[in-house]
Amino acid sequence: MTTTTSAIAAPAPGGPLAPTTIERRDLRPGDVLIDIAYAGICHSDLHQVNQDWGTAIFPMVPGHEIAGVVAAVGSDVTKYQVGDRVGVGCMVDSCGECEYCRAGSEQFCVKGNVQTYNGVGFDGENTYGGYSRQIVVKDAFVCRIPEGISLDVAAPLLCAGITTYSPLRRWGAGPGKKVAVVGLGGLGHMAVKLAVAMGADVTVLSQSLKKQEDGLRLGAKDYYATGDESTFETLTGRFDVILNTVSAKLPVDAYLSLLRVGGAMVNVGAPGEPLEYNVFSLIGGNRVLAGSMIGGIAETQEMLDFCAEHGVGAEIETISADQVNEAYARVENSDVRYRFVIDAATIGA
Numbered sequence: 061m062t063t064t065t066s067a068i069a070a071p072a073p074g075g076p077l078a079p080t081t082i083e084r085r086d087l088r089p090g091d092v093l094i095d096i097a098y099a100g101i102c103h104s105d106l107h108q109v110n111q112d113w114g115t116a117i118f119p120m121v122p123g124h125e126i127a128g129v130v131a132a133v134g135s136d137v138t139k140y141q142v143g144d145r146v147g148v149g150c151m152v153d154s155c156g157e158c159e160y161c162r163a164g165s166e167q168f169c170v171k172g173n174v175q176t177y178n179g180v181g182f183d184g185e186n187t188y189g190g191y192s193r194q195i196v197v198k199d200a201f202v203c204r205i206p207e208g209i210s211l212d213v214a215a216p217l218l219c220a221g222i223t224t225y226s227p228l229r230r231w232g233a234g235p236g237k238k239v240a241v242v243g244l245g246g247l248g249h250m251a252v253k254l255a256v257a258m259g260a261d262v263t264v265l266s267q268s269l270k271k272q273e274d275g276l277r278l279g280a281k282d283y284y285a286t287g288d289e290s291t292f293e294t295l296t297g298r299f300d301v302i303l304n305t306v307s308a309k310l311p312v313d314a315y316l317s318l319l320r321v322g323g324a325m326v327n328v329g330a331p332g333e334p335l336e337y338n339v340f341s342l343i344g345g346n347r348v349l350a351g352s353m354i355g356g357i358a359e360t361q362e363m364l365d366f367c368a369e370h371g372v373g374a375e376i377e378t379i380s381a382d383q384v385n386e387a388y389a390r391v392e393n394s395d396v397r398y399r400f401v402i403d404a405a406t407i408g409a
């Protein structure tokens with residue numbers, strides 16, 4: 061048995077997206093039914109619709125930045141009640157038994173985590189994401205949105221928030237640390253806010269200075285244009301951590317030269333094209349080139365609580381369902397300030 065719900069889908073690779081309906085499973089004992097209020101548009105949604113990362117499943121209902129309210133719970137659910145404010149990120153299931161699941165790193169489940177969309181559940185059913193009115197998710201993959209963060213600015217935290225929070229924590233962003241954030245988009249603006257809240261000294265490295273005022277308002281101390289070659293001379297050897305959030309290929313060696321001895325460049329940006337670097341850029345300063353994928357469920361809850369405590373939310377532009385294709389074009393052109401969020405009430409309305 062299933063329930064029909066309105067959604068926005070890419071029927072085929074490349075889009076455009078269009079209204080449709082999808083089926084949601086009836087509640088199993090451990091499931092939560094969520095009335096979605098807002099769904100953020102992540103650049104990963106564009107990569108997946110465009111098959112930048114390989115063959116994907118169509119029709120595709122993207123969306124892994126979901127905020128809403130619990131509408132019903134399965135018979136075994138004790139963690140949530142009807143009316144609770146909740147969020148769902150990039151994963152909706154994992155084996156729960158492997159060493160990574162047990163350590164709270166479900167994203168690295170040895171059986172593969174089940175992605176919120178463009179995935180296949182352990183039941184063999186395709187998954188459909190947050191650009192829809194309702195979703196059914198196992199309670200263990202649902203997080204609580206603390207009071208004090210409204211649902212619209214909370215939605216992007218479920219991917220952009222955790223994807224930047226996790227590496228900033230792991231690589232020690234905090235007082236006395238100089239952190240550079242490359243790219244001021246959805247992830248980048250969250251990285252700035254979070255690193256500032258952690259007490260780090262933050263610099264934005266953006267293609268141009270056109271968003272400088274915003275970057276400084278978000279708490280960055282410095283803002284440089286990477287389109288200006290003198291930037292790389294000025295900043296040589298300056299940073300402890302560089303967080304690369306750029307959705308396209310970057311000249312890695314130039315960025316590595318900005319690290320102090322022992323510093324780390326951590327990549328969260330995920331272009332389809334391989335990055336290239338010269339190994340001497342690492343050897344010549346004991347430098348680290350790293351990556352980071354989202355974060356586990358417990359860490360996502362920790363991030364949400366941290367955001368509530370520090371008054372951190374996303375800067376958003378709320379759109380209706382019929383503006384999604386236009387929003388995609390703007391994300392593609394780095395014309396987003398700083399996350400588009402779909403008002404789910406307009407889906408199928």
Ligand code: NAP
Binds near residue numbers: 327
């Ligand atoms: P976004 O909002 O489009 O922001 C990306 C930013 O990168 C742009 O605003 C722009 O910033 C910069 N940029 C874009 N094209 C560029 C180019 N050709 N050269 C230099 N800079 C460029 O995207 P997002 O949603 O933040 O996602 C960013 C990337 O992270 C995507 O690849 C996404 O798939 C990936 N991602 C990874 C994870 C993970 O777990 N690792 C999770 C979520 C997303 P400026 O205008 O300031 O230069």
Ligand code: ZN
Binds near residue numbers: 102103105124219220
């Ligand atoms: Zn995402």
